[in-house]
Amino acid sequence: MNTVQNLIDILKQAGMRITPQRRAICAYLAENDNHPTAAMIYDDLKAEMPSLSLMTVYNTLNTLANLGAIHVIGQAGDDTVHYDADTEPHINVICINCQKIVDVPSEHLVEIRQDIDRQSGYRLIGSRLSFYGLCPDCQAKAESSSGH
Amino acid sequence: MNTVQNLIDILKQAGMRITPQRRAICAYLAENDNHPTAAMIYDDLKAEMPSLSLMTVYNTLNTLANLGAIHVIGQAGDDTVHYDADTEPHINVICINCQKIVDVPSEHLVEIRQDIDRQSGYRLIGSRLSFYGLCPDCQAKAESSSGH
DNA sequence: CGTATATTTATAATGATTATAAAGTAGGTA
DNA sequence: TACCTACTTTATAATCATTATAAATATACG
Numbered sequence: 001m002n003t004v005q006n007l008i009d010i011l012k013q014a015g016m017r018i019t020p021q022r023r024a025i026c027a028y029l030a031e032n033d034n035h036p037t038a039a040m041i042y043d044d045l046k047a048e049m050p051s052l053s054l055m056t057v058y059n060t061l062n063t064l065a066n067l068g069a070i071h072v073i074g075q076a077g078d079d080t081v082h083y084d085a086d087t088e089p090h091i092n093v094i095c096i097n098c099q100k101i102v103d104v105p106s107e108h109l110v111e112i113r114q115d116i117d118r119q120s121g122y123r124l125i126g127s128r129l130s131f132y133g134l135c136p137d138c139q140a141k142a143e144s145s146s147g148h
Numbered sequence: 149m150n151t152v153q154n155l156i157d158i159l160k161q162a163g164m165r166i167t168p169q170r171r172a173i174c175a176y177l178a179e180n181d182n183h184p185t186a187a188m189i190y191d192d193l194k195a196e197m198p199s200l201s202l203m204t205v206y207n208t209l210n211t212l213a214n215l216g217a218i219h220v221i222g223q224a225g226d227d228t229v230h231y232d233a234d235t236e237p238h239i240n241v242i243c244i245n246c247q248k249i250v251d252v253p254s255e256h257l258v259e260i261r262q263d264i265d266r267q268s269g270y271r272l273i274g275s276r277l278s279f280y281g282l283c284p285d286c287q288a289k290a291e292s293s294s295g296h
Numbered sequence: 297c298g299t300a301t302a303t304t305t306a307t308a309a310t311g312a313t314t315a316t317a318a319a320g321t322a323g324g325t326a
Numbered sequence: 327t328a329c330c331t332a333c334t335t336t337a338t339a340a341t342c343a344t345t346a347t348a349a350a351t352a353t354a355c356g
Contacts, residue, residue: 016303017303017353018353019304019352019353021304038343039343051304053304054344055304055306056303056304058345059303079312079343080343081343081344093264093268093270105267106260106264107263108256108259108260108263109260111256112239112254115252115255116241116254116279119252119253121284121287122241122243122281122282123281125280125281126279126280127277127278127279127280128276128277128278128280129276129278132272132273133271134271134273135269136270139269139271164333165322165323165332165333165334166322167321167334169335185312186312187312199336201336203313203314203315203337204336206312207335227311228311
């Protein structure tokens with residue numbers, strides 16, 4: 001998981017200025033391991049920084065994503081893009097009912113990557129691995145509502 | 149890969165009517181292993197079926213996706229949703245430059261799935277596995293443009 | 297401390313997808 | 327075979343996440 005300083009250093013090394021807005025967005029990403037959308041970050045930071053604009057959140061997230069500091073999760077069940085500050089290879093498991101996202105590490109990712117290197121001629125840069133299903137809570141709800 | 153009849157049978161079994169539009173869309177999906185967007189299918193079928201509306205393409209793709217007959221690929225680098233008629237477990241490798249998508253099978257997907265079953269409490273339904281990188285063509289272009 | 301320039305902000309624009317309601321048709325039935 | 331009814335299609339407009347633009351602002355460096 002990225003630390004605040006880590007993210008800020010990445011921006012600095014890319015020659016970007018460190019503004020209070022960017023600092024706040026980096027702090028949010030480092031301190032929350034939810035998988036926020038731009039709007040979620042905006043709503044949360046608006047309280048402490050009322051002048052913040054949604055455009056700035058989008059800009060900063062896009063910048064960080066282009067630098068590889070965070071990852072983009074599309075297709076989480078709603079029609080908005082989520083971001084993931086954990087750039088270690090891992091799998092997102094997404095609830096199709098409540099959209100909750102959890103991370104699962106797997107040793108076999110290395111082997112998969114090797115398969116792709118061998119079989120496609122692609123020079124790989126990143127990945128996005130998502131499994132879909134019902135989270136424990138939503139399974140329980142489904143049980144109790146159909147059970148009797 | 150799904151056959152036309154296969155897709156049509158799935159619609160029938162779900163109690164849906166088999167219209168010429170749906171037949172054409174199923175045929176397109178079965179006969180092309182590109183990873184089309186709704187607009188691509190619409191543009192292609194418009195020639196032979198001028199009355200076709202984009203709304204019908206979206207409806208049919210959503211229906212097929214909800215029935216699990218096709219898969220949804222988000223985040224292909226553009227801001228549109230792509231569909232995949234191949235529902236066998238496999239990996240999409242996406243070019244970040246030209247958005248070309250190829251499929252790669254891997255035996256290790258089974259093991260990954262087992263890892264997730266064990267580590268998350270989720271009841272899994274589907275998956276979407278994407279790797280990003282430069283396809284051979286775009287690697288060549290990058291070479292020749294920066295090479296001298 | 298002052299300046300050049302990157303950044304933020306507010307606003308409007310874009311464009312994919314979805315909602316709505318009228319017109320049309322599949323498919324069972326008499 | 328013709329008919330009827332619910333499901334579909336179509337055209338149109340609406341929605342909403344994201345991006346473009348340009349004026350106002352603030353960072354970083356001398």
